[in-house]
Amino acid sequence: xxxxxxxxxxxxxxxxxxxxxxxxxxxxxxxxxxxxxxxxxxxxxxxxxxxxxxxxxxxxxxxxxxxxxxxxxxxxxxxxxxxxxxxxxxxxxxxxxxxxxxxxxxxxxxxxxxxxxxxxxxxxxxxxxxxxxxxxxxxxxxxxxxxxxxxxxxxxxxxxxxxxxxxxxxxxxxxxxxxxxxxxxxxxxxxxxxxxxxxxxxxxxxxxxxxxxxxxxxxxxxxxxxxxxxxxxxxxxxxxxxxxxxxxxxxxxxxxxxxxxxxxxxxxxxxxxxxxxxxxxxxxxxxxxxx
Amino acid sequence: xxxxxxxxxxxxxxxxxxxxxxxxxxxxxxxxxxxxxxxxxxxxxxxxxxxxxxxxxxxxxxxxxxxxxxxxxxxxxxxxxxxxxxxxxxxxxxxxxxxxxxxxxxxxxxxxxxxxxxxxxxxxxxxxxxxxxxxxxxxxxxxxxxxxxxxxxxxxxxxxxxxxxxxxxxxxxxxxxxxxxxxxxxxxxxxxxxxxxxxxxxxxxxxxxxxxxxxxxxxxxxxxxxxxxxxxxxxxxxxxxxxxxxxxxxxxxxxxxxxxxxxxxxxxxxxxxxxxx
Numbered sequence: 001x002x003x004x005x006x007x008x009x010x011x012x013x014x015x016x017x018x019x020x021x022x023x024x025x026x027x028x029x030x031x032x033x034x035x036x037x038x039x040x041x042x043x044x045x046x047x048x049x050x051x052x053x054x055x056x057x058x059x060x061x062x063x064x065x066x067x068x069x070x071x072x073x074x075x076x077x078x079x080x081x082x083x084x085x086x087x088x089x090x091x092x093x094x095x096x097x098x099x100x101x102x103x104x105x106x107x108x109x110x111x112x113x114x115x116x117x118x119x120x121x122x123x124x125x126x127x128x129x130x131x132x133x134x135x136x137x138x139x140x141x142x143x144x145x146x147x148x149x150x151x152x153x154x155x156x157x158x159x160x161x162x163x164x165x166x167x168x169x170x171x172x173x174x175x176x177x178x179x180x181x182x183x184x185x186x187x188x189x190x191x192x193x194x195x196x197x198x199x200x201x202x203x204x205x206x207x208x209x210x211x212x213x214x215x216x217x218x219x220x221x222x223x224x225x226x227x228x229x230x231x232x233x234x235x236x237x238x239x240x241x242x243x244x245x246x247x248x249x250x251x252x253x254x255x256x257x258x259x260x261x262x263x264x265x266x267x268x269x270x271x272x273x274x275x276x277x278x279x280x281x282x283x284x285x286x287x288x289x290x291x
Numbered sequence: 292x293x294x295x296x297x298x299x300x301x302x303x304x305x306x307x308x309x310x311x312x313x314x315x316x317x318x319x320x321x322x323x324x325x326x327x328x329x330x331x332x333x334x335x336x337x338x339x340x341x342x343x344x345x346x347x348x349x350x351x352x353x354x355x356x357x358x359x360x361x362x363x364x365x366x367x368x369x370x371x372x373x374x375x376x377x378x379x380x381x382x383x384x385x386x387x388x389x390x391x392x393x394x395x396x397x398x399x400x401x402x403x404x405x406x407x408x409x410x411x412x413x414x415x416x417x418x419x420x421x422x423x424x425x426x427x428x429x430x431x432x433x434x435x436x437x438x439x440x441x442x443x444x445x446x447x448x449x450x451x452x453x454x455x456x457x458x459x460x461x462x463x464x465x466x467x468x469x470x471x472x473x474x475x476x477x478x479x480x481x482x483x484x485x486x487x488x489x490x491x492x493x494x495x496x497x498x499x500x501x502x503x504x505x506x507x508x509x510x511x512x513x514x515x516x517x518x519x520x521x522x523x524x525x526x527x528x529x530x531x532x533x534x535x536x537x538x539x540x541x542x543x544x545x546x547x548x549x550x551x552x553x554x555x556x557x558x559x560x561x562x563x564x565x566x567x568x
Contacts, residue, residue, distance in 0.1 A: 051475075
């Protein structure tokens with residue numbers, strides 16, 4: 001009897017897994033379908049890193065004329081300031097897209113009055129959030145690829161320099177803690193509600209902490225430590241080091257990748273638990289649907 | 292007249308009250324401005340041999356850092372003009388209050404004018420905070436020709452706010468797409484109008500575009516005046532020519548923007564898409 005029950009339970013479990021993955025894919029598909037209705041937003045994703053790259057390049061050229069590359073090398077360790085800036089801007093877009101997607105997903109569902117309904121559906125919140133994250137990853141990776149290729153064409157950069165495989169490893173592993181971070185951010189939005197303001201702050205604070213246009217070594221000690229416990233800083237520096245050879249934080253790529261792997265374990269767990277705590281608190285106080 | 296003023300005061304009070312009800316939003320604007328300034332200051336440092344120490348008063352790098360800071364102050368007003376005055380009409384649509392607002396006998400001109408109070412007060416305070424922090428970090432910025440600089444700044448604000456009225460009209464017509472366009476527009480202005488760097492570093496095709504945008508002449512004249520016309524400044528035209536362009540732009544843009552808004556409003560009312568979103 002017990003054996004029979006076990007046999008009967010087995011397919012049910014795998015079915016539950018399939019259903020969960022189905023939920024995740026369905027949520028991602030819904031979000032992708034929604035964004036496909038706004039092609040302007042997708043175009044902005046591609047154009048924005050190029051515009052934000054052009055600003056510091058022009059700023060630098062105005063300061064030192066033909067000696068800009070030498071001055072830049074003395075401060076950062078590479079003369080290739082154009083790809084240095086382009087990588088920073090592209091990484092910022094990836095990180096802010098992650099924050100924007102989860103944070104705004106919560107807020108948008110709240111504003112349109114569907115968040116409470118989602119909470120009443122018999123679907124695990126984990127898989128719904130995983131679907132939102134999957135959509136964000138697909139969107140940001142496609143935009144990253146397009147904007148990087150376009151940026152390379154506009155600024156005359158060779159996109160095939162350095163260790164591309166290693167750079168991809170840093171990017172893909174780095175996305176995991178970034179989405180963990182986006183859950184923490186989603187919890188803050190759920191609690192404080194002012195998503196627009198929080199995104200503005202988060203976007204610029206992120207650009208500062210991850211060193212969008214500069215290495216974090218220029219920071220005063222306290223700010224440098226804060227930047228080092230911020231996962232996108234490791235992802236950004238890892239990609240720059242792999243492609244441009246600017247130097248690792250720990251003198252070797254595997255040590256830096258190891259730190260990123262630790263973040264990849266800690267951040268999603270921390271993010272999901274924090275999100276769940278805030279969510280429970282909001283549900284008890286009837287605050288999920290209010291805005 | 293008294294009734295108009297009291298109506299305007301009531302509208303401004305309502306807008307201020309809404310702003311104060313979102314303290315994180317307000318605080319965020321101060322924090323964001325400070326962080327943006329830090330980001331671009333660190334970016335500037337990367338191209339300066341010797342880093343922060345070489346940004347001492349009198350050096351070329353310091354004068355260019357001042358160019359960036361003054362450009363940034365103007366950018367704050369441009370950005371808030373676009374979002375608070377221009378895009379705000381979209382929020383009224385979201386909240387469902389735009390149509391009912393249009394049913395009241397309140398003047399549409401006063402409605403738009405009242406929206407200017409917020410960027411004038413809060414953005415002014417944010418700009419002052421930024422300038423004060425720069426003074427604390429780098430030292431006093433050059434502030435020559437205050438009369439001419441003030442005149443240029445006041446008319447530039449007129450031009451910016453008039454353009455924001457135009458953007459409000461555009462928002463009424465294109466709805467959700469206005470958000471992406473505002474995002475792109477503020478960065479395009481930043482580059483084309485050379486807000487953070489001198490015009491001489493722009494590539495020729497972009498420079499042609501810059502010469503077509505009146506805001507470029509405002510930016511050029513304002514920073515040339517504040518930096519006491521160093522060699523090569525103003526970069527786009529003579530002082531007299533730039534003064535004429537800035538004056539015409541600052542005086543003509545607000546009424547033109549208002550007319551554009553009324554036209555767009557009439558259009559969406561006729562085709563019944565005022566409250567649609």
